[in-house]
Amino acid sequence: MEKPLFDVFWLVLCSALVFNMQLGFLCLEAGLTRSKNAINVALKNMADFALSVLLYWLYGFGIMFGLSQTGWWGTSHFLPDVGHTDAWLSAFFLFQAMFCATSVTIISGATAERLRFGVYLTLGALVAGLIYPVFGHWVWAGSFADGQGWLGAAGFVDFAGATVVHSVGGWVALAVLMLIGPRSGRFDQDDPSLTIPGSNLPMAMLGALLLFFGWFGFNGGSTLSANAAVPGIVVNTLLGGVAGVAVVIALNWRLRGFTDAIQPINGLLAGLVAVTASAHAISAPDAVLIGAVGGLVMKLAETALLRWRLDDAVGAVPVHLAAGIWGTLAVALFGDPEILGTGLSVAEQLLVQVKGILVCAAWSFGVAYLVFWLMKRRIPLRVTPEAERLGLNISEHGTRTELIELLEHMEGDARAGDFHGEVPVEPFTEVGQIASQYNRVIRALGLAVEKTQAIVRDIRDGIVTFQADGLLTSFNPGSQRLFALPGETGTVRLHQLLVEDNWQP
Structure with missing residues (x-):
């Protein structure tokens, strides 16, 4: 044609x-x-x-x-x-x-x-x-x-x-x-x-x-x-x-x-x-x-x-x-x-x-x-x-990005409860700026936790934490001295602290 x-x-x-x-x-x-x-x-x-x-x-x-x-x-x-x-x-x-x-x-x-x-x-x-x-x-x-x-x-x-x-x-x-x-x-x-x-x-x-x-x-x-x-x-x-x-x-x-x-x-x-x-x-x-x-x-x-x-x-x-x-x-x-x-x-x-x-x-x-x-x-x-939660970039194509890596580092910190580790920072990018600010927050939070732990450790009063059923989950040195507690919480329950000499399981 x-x-x-x-x-x-x-x-x-x-x-x-x-x-x-x-x-x-x-x-x-x-x-x-x-x-x-x-x-x-x-x-x-x-x-x-x-x-x-x-x-x-x-x-x-x-x-x-x-x-x-x-x-x-x-x-x-x-x-x-x-x-x-x-x-x-x-x-x-x-x-x-x-x-x-x-x-x-x-x-x-x-x-x-x-x-x-x-x-x-x-x-x-x-x-x-x-x-x-x-x-x-x-x-x-x-x-x-x-x-x-x-x-x-x-x-x-x-x-x-x-x-x-x-x-x-x-x-x-x-x-x-x-x-x-x-x-x-x-x-x-x-x-x-x-x-x-x-x-x-x-x-x-x-x-x-x-x-x-x-x-x-x-x-x-x-x-x-x-x-x-x-x-x-x-x-x-x-x-x-x-x-x-x-x-x-x-x-x-x-x-x-x-x-x-x-x-x-x-x-x-x-x-x-x-x-x-x-x-x-x-x-x-x-x-x-x-x-x-x-x-x-x-x-x-x-x-x-x-x-x-x-x-x-x-x-x-x-x-x-x-x-x-x-x-x-x-x-x-x-x-x-x-x-x-x-x-x-x-x-x-x-x-x-x-x-x-x-x-x-x-x-x-x-x-x-x-x-x-x-x-x-x-x-x-x-x-x-x-x-779908991870995203199709990774799950379908194995493609990683700075943002994904940052989120994985942050998720790892959350699982470990670690306030001292810092995520890698890629300079001159938006994700790098987020990572830098995250590290600043982690450092400030770590210092605050250390101060709080020092106060709890040195205070003479007894401080204990426990579950809804009364099972102790943690205690400070003051509690150990007051109640003659062992080094481990074991199976000690709250009501046992209220009875003299009855803390033993």
Whole structure:
């Protein structure tokens, strides 16, 4: 398929922007999870990207964009000869591979801090190798080879993947969350809205902005050509994202009197997801409204998950699934019929959009839940409670950090009851500063204990300690002289001290 060289260049450029979203997901997820799991989260993002691209090259691309077999799956372009002769094939594959990797990465954040690394790779392979390309063929087949997917032929419209990419990832994440349960301690408190704090919120915000930047290529490149529609699509993307931020900030201010650091992040992403399905066929006011409602839908879904005690570590399901559903419905409500080009009325288009949402749910959620329910009967899906307590950095990857080593030294001091040992100090780091202050506290406490022990040892009065049943646990020299006690407490009880010469067991 011959394409103008500038269109090829545009798609390659947009592929680079979409790849930038992988950086955003990594920063976002690592920042919103605890530091003891941040390395695990980062490694999952790197590993699932590599796995997704390889599987997509082997056969996923062929299933999704090959010659259609009755609208259900592709039958050509397996192991595509990219990077050699056909420039358009290479550019198209590159762009679509980035989309596939994005769908898989959504699941990483939702299931963070408890899922075994090997299980996650299996999950990534299932999505990249089966769930995503099959559903993608139903909607987008015909974009490269002959034929059309059956949902696309019915009139279902999803311009850049609010359902194909984001809802697929969201449905799979929801299925796995229902099977693995919440993180330890997540719902132990009375107020389920109290979240487990992230390790680095500024880094999470940076991740959100990197995603925002990459989204311009995500939506702008979905035209598959550098045409006159691109500027409007990029602007609609911009307006949808900022509207999501604004409405979430305003809502939190109204309900709570302040806005926390996480809600604007998810509001931004929800607005972007919502506008993704129709960015090519709506006006600027429509984009603002769709993005704003996307933020509201995200908040409602977040509340529902808390009520159902489903622990989404980064809010991926409310953002990508709930806002994706709304955005897919908004195609019928706000999309220009001439641009959509389906020939359907608003009511007919809405019915087709609902049908596509339900099909996506049945396929994505159904396959993921069935496969991992069967897997759960054979092997554990999540790490052990002790591994979760230590953190997946250590338990899954054997990766040690300064903070972990400091905590281990402190725990050793606590077990030994030693007020004289000092932990190693790594200079010029935050953990080193904590260790230095800890050593100062230990030295001061050790001196205080020594003074107290000296007073107790030298005082003439008798001082004894005992258990609830009266068994003596310790006594000072004054007590030994007063009661003629032996050097060891043995089995002496308190009442025996009150009877002359009766302290002997």
